[in-house]
Amino acid sequence: MKKTLIAASLLAFTSGFANAADYVIDTKGAHASINFKVKHLGYSWLTGRFDDFSGTFSYDPAHPEASKISVTIDPESVNSNHAERDKHIRSGDFLDVSKYTNASFTSTKIEDLGDGKLKVYGDFTLHGTTKPIVINAEKIGEGDDPWGGYRAGFSGTTSFEMADYGLKMNMGTVEMTLHIEGIKQ
Amino acid sequence: MLTNTSNSYGWIAIAFHWLSALAVFGLFALGYWMVDLDYYSSWYKEAPHLHKSIGLLLALLTLARIGWKIKQTTPKGIGAKWEIAAAHFTHLALYLLLLSIFLTGYLISTADGRGIDVFNWFTLPSSGEWVEHQEDIAGDIHRWLAYTVIGLAILHAAAAIKHHVISKDNTLKRMLTPTINEDEE
Numbered sequence: 001m002k003k004t005l006i007a008a009s010l011l012a013f014t015s016g017f018a019n020a021a022d023y024v025i026d027t028k029g030a031h032a033s034i035n036f037k038v039k040h041l042g043y044s045w046l047t048g049r050f051d052d053f054s055g056t057f058s059y060d061p062a063h064p065e066a067s068k069i070s071v072t073i074d075p076e077s078v079n080s081n082h083a084e085r086d087k088h089i090r091s092g093d094f095l096d097v098s099k100y101t102n103a104s105f106t107s108t109k110i111e112d113l114g115d116g117k118l119k120v121y122g123d124f125t126l127h128g129t130t131k132p133i134v135i136n137a138e139k140i141g142e143g144d145d146p147w148g149g150y151r152a153g154f155s156g157t158t159s160f161e162m163a164d165y166g167l168k169m170n171m172g173t174v175e176m177t178l179h180i181e182g183i184k185q
Numbered sequence: 186m187l188t189n190t191s192n193s194y195g196w197i198a199i200a201f202h203w204l205s206a207l208a209v210f211g212l213f214a215l216g217y218w219m220v221d222l223d224y225y226s227s228w229y230k231e232a233p234h235l236h237k238s239i240g241l242l243l244a245l246l247t248l249a250r251i252g253w254k255i256k257q258t259t260p261k262g263i264g265a266k267w268e269i270a271a272a273h274f275t276h277l278a279l280y281l282l283l284l285s286i287f288l289t290g291y292l293i294s295t296a297d298g299r300g301i302d303v304f305n306w307f308t309l310p311s312s313g314e315w316v317e318h319q320e321d322i323a324g325d326i327h328r329w330l331a332y333t334v335i336g337l338a339i340l341h342a343a344a345a346i347k348h349h350v351i352s353k354d355n356t357l358k359r360m361l362t363p364t365i366n367e368d369e370e
Contacts (some may be wrong), residue, residue, distance in 0.1 A: 064284035076318070083320040090321060169224065 020060035020067065023152060023182025025056050031153070031181035034073060046157050048089075051101075057182055061142070064112040066162030069120065071180075073103040075127075077088055093169045094162075100128045108132070120156065129165045133158050135178065150184035186363050189257040191340035192355075198257065201250040202360060206338070209241045209283070212236060213335050225308075237294060238304040244287035246248050251280065275341050283333040287329065292323035 025032050034053055036079035037045040047162045056070030076097040078089050090097045107122040116139035119151040135156040162170045193219035219232035237318040244303075262269030294301050296319040302308050316322060348356035353362065 081297065083299070083314075084294060086297075087293070087320040087324055171224075 016072070020058045020063065021150075022056060022058050022185045024185060025053075025055040025057070025071065026151070026181045026183050027052075030065075031151075034071075034181050035177045035179075036179070037175045039173070046080065048078060048086075050074065050077050051079050052077035055105075055180070057180070059142075064118055064139075065110050067110050067118070068107050069122070070106040071104060073105075075100065075103045093165050095127055095170075100126075105125075105135075107135075118154075124160065126160075127165045127167055130158070131164055133160055137178075145183075151181055152184070153179070153181040155179050187256065187281065189260055190364075191258055192260050192359070194260055194359055195257070197253060199360060200255065201246070204246065204288070205240050205243065205283075208239060208246075209334065211337060212240055212243065213331055216331060217237075236301065237290070240287065240290050240307075241301060241303050241309060246293075247266055247283055247287070258263070260359065263356050266300060270286075272344065273345075275337060279334065279337055279341065282330055284331045286327060288333060289323040289327040293320050293327060296320040296323070358362065 001183035008033055032053075035047060035048055035049045037047045040046045050073045052074040053071055054090050055069065057067060059067045075095045076090060078086055078095065078097075080086055089095055092099075103124075103126045105122050105124045107120050109121040111119040111121070113119060118137040118139070120137050121134040122133065122135070123130050135158040137154050137156035140153040140155055143150070146165065157176065158178075159173050159175045187197050189198055211280060215232060215236050219228065219236060222229050222232060262272055264272075291301065291309070295309075296314050298311045298313060300308040300310040329351070343362070346356045348354050349358070358364075
């Protein structure tokens with residue numbers, strides 16, 4: 001009797017973890033964006049984004065620290081709203097996209113700061129170089145959508161130095177702002 | 186004196202030829218130099234502006250030149266049959282290469298809908314993006330065609346010098362001044 005109780009509670013406990021739902025980032029409906037900004041001459045911010053990326057995450061509101069996320073980015077899709085500049089960013093001076101065809105982020109650890117705030121630790125690969133970064137994330141909301149699905153959305157910011165990723169031209173710090181909405185599978 | 190005859194180039198054809206030669210070699214040198222300029226060089230903005238402005242004016246000049254060439258008599262070729270055939274082929278190739286270089290250059294800078302400012306004098310409007318990553322594709326073609334046209338132009342000049350020094354004929358001289366003596370051999 002006792003054993004079955006323990007077994008039952010263990011089952012409940014593990015199934016509690018299994019409640020972490022899997023989400024696919026809604027890039028198809030473009031309810032997600034990977035944006036960056038870099039200072040121009042130190043006088044202003046130049047903004048751009050990566051148009052093509054995909055990713056998934058798992059999230060359980062009861063155990064945010066058990067969440068996971070991984071995103072792959074096509075660096076060729078860099079878009080700063082200026083063809084000549086994008087050509088330059090894709091070239092060997094910056095991302096060298098013909099050589100380094102993939103960029104990605106995979107979480108390694110998530111810290112729950114409470115109040116919907118999370119610290120997402122992970123490995124960011126760009127220009128063939130992988131380094132740990134931390135994304136300061138915040139849950140924006142979750143719930144049913146009007147079309148029969150279930151969605152959860154987050155925002156996050158992080159930054160890295162161009163020099164740390166071995167880019168030939170160094171324009172200093174790249175500030176990233178991420179907005180993702182996932183559709184529950 | 187201004188127009189061509191069956192064995193002499195007129196001043197207009199001569200002016201077209203040498204102006205083009207000067208512009209082509211100047212644009213090549215400028216282009217070769219400007220792509221490696223440092224971002225903080227004072228020429229970083231000015232050199233491409235000059236390259237595009239001169240290039241588009243050369244495109245206009247070349248169209249006028251082709252129009253003039255079609256209306257004019259072409260002086261008879263000098264030398265062996267194969268030399269004349271090779272010269273015709275080279276001339277045709279030079280024209281086609283130049284036109285393709287003008288077009289691809291235009292397609293790089295106008296890929297995002299922006300027009301090209303010609304010496305702050307007028308703006309040639311964009312025709313939009315015809316293919317994805319137009320600026321990269323057009324840029325690669327532009328570069329390789331530029332190397333090809335310079336190679337062919339050097340061959341063209343070497344042939345003219347060969348005619349002048351070895352064959353001791355009128356080929357080079359008649360591109361310097363119109364031949365006054367119409368019945369000169």
